[in-house]
Amino acid sequence: MIRAAIVGLGWWGKTLVESLEAGSSEMRFVAGATRTVTQDVQDFARAHGFALRASYEELLADPSVDAVVLATPHSTHAGQILAAAKAVKHVFCEKPLALSRADAEAAVTAAQRAGVTLALGYNRRLHPAMTDLRDRIESGSLGTIMHLEGTMCFPNALALKATQWRAHRNETPCGGLTPMGVHTIDALIDLFGEVDEVYCMSFRRAVQIDADDTTSILFRMKAGMSAYLGTMTATAGNYRIQVYGSQGWIRINGMTHIAGASSEERRSRLFGECTFQPIKGPAQTWQAEAYDVSRAVLEAFARAAQGGPPFVIPPGQMIHGAAVTEAIVRSAASGKAEKVL
The missing domain is CATH 3.30.360.10 (Dihydrodipicolinate Reductase; domain 2)
Structure with missing residues (x-):
């Protein structure tokens, strides 16, 4: 079971959390962080049984978090992935991975060197x-x-x-x-x-x-x-x-x-x-x-992070995209x- 933290609780971050609300044997959300904490965000976190943390850095320092799920602005993805890899956390990143090949290569390389799974949210695949x-x-x-x-x-x-x-x-x-x-x-x-x-x-x-x-x-x-x-x-x-x-x-x-x-x-x-x-x-x-x-895509990520089949999108295809x-x-x-x- 992968214990995940949701990063970004706009409408799509909430949708990702809701996809597992019926229960999953592969993954559950245990924490979250977002830039703007409103009463609505607090109520959502409480209803879904996870704690809000003050910052992304606090999530990465938490030993009870195995992975982060990024539903954040595109330009922040590469830096957030590098930080997660340094903290040895698996990463599920919403698409697009990055807006440049260089940033995508840096993110993929960091994850590979840290030995963590990097997954990308092209769920339609x-x-x-x-x-x-x-x-x-x-x-x-x-x-x-x-x-x-x-x-x-x-x-x-x-x-x-x-x-x-x-x-x-x-x-x-x-x-x-x-x-x-x-x-x-x-x-x-x-x-x-x-x-x-x-x-x-x-x-x-x-x-x-x-x-x-x-x-x-x-x-x-x-x-x-x-x-x-x-x-x-x-x-x-x-x-x-x-x-x-x-x-x-x-x-x-x-x-x-x-x-x-x-x-x-x-x-x-x-x-x-x-x-x-x-x-x-x-x-x-x-x-x-x-x-x-x-x-389906979150559970595919969780299985890969637990040593199961590799994630469905190979790193080379992430970079090429x-x-x-x-x-x-x-x-x-x-x-x-x-x-x-």
């Missing part, structure tokens, strides 16, 4: 619908893969205040890239390997804060296929991933994390109708199962296609 898609691609049933297309949208940026960290360009460059789009980038890396080159256009159309809300990205994979990702942060929620092969296409529809949605919906209702259309014959359509991906994010931001600034370094 664990959903059975993604396992089915991966199996179809690997079996060759889709034929030669030509292209992947993804769209992720939510209206959340319409309600953001300029004082919130997610409203700052240095934390959320290219609009929906870091809150949503990196999930599709992780799927690209998982399904097809490394990204060679990216081209990004990103701008603001509707939101009142100084942030982009409309972002389009083209990818060329080293394996030869192409991909497209679109994110919008000021429209109705939507998730779609579609893979095109020479024997047909498969599409998975679903939902993103909408502000105000229930915790159960945010965790278990991310995938919906799935369709396979072969080049000949009728389409096959089915409904993805309700599956708590937040619980950060390098792709960095190249996308660079392309949006340069207006040119950029190699992933």
Whole structure:
């Protein structure tokens, strides 16, 4: 049993805690810390049976804490991971791991040298619908893969205040890239390997804060296929991933994390109708199962931390994902296609 501390008790940190509230044989939350301690935060901690500590440093010094779960601003991740590794604590980090390859490499290296598990919160990778898609691609049933297309949208940026960290360009460059789009980038890396080159256009159309809300990205994979990702942060929620092969296409529809949605919906209702259309014959359509991906990814982390199977995302893929994010931001600034370094 991994005794974990939650770091950051905004709406997503609370969602992670709630994913284990029914009880888990792998992990439980025993402590927490957050920048702003409100009455609501105090009530939440009390209801979920863990103690609030005054600082992250206090959590790291606590021998009763085996691991930290980071639900904190992106720019703080690398430094927090380095500190946890120094304290010999396992780390589950919400995505993205870092905003640069250098920071991601430093975090991964620190964890490896300390002998602790580092896990990353790309929870959609664990959903059975993604396992089915991966199996179809690997079996060759889709034929030669030509292209992947993804769209992720939510209206959340319409309600953001300029004082919130997610409203700052240095934390959320290219609009929906870091809150949503990196999930599709992780799927690209998982399904097809490394990204060679990216081209990004990103701008603001509707939101009142100084942030982009409309972002389009083209990818060329080293394996030869192409991909497209679109994110919008000021429209109705939507998730779609579609893979095109020479024997047909498969599409998975679903939902993103909408502000105000229930915790159960945010965790278990991310995938919906799935369709396979072969080049000949009728389409096959089915409904993805309700599956708590937040619980699944935390328990996968806990098993790895206890000496079980390695975490599902290899360290090299964590670093490459950060390098792709960095190249996308660079392309949006340069207006040119950029190699992933």
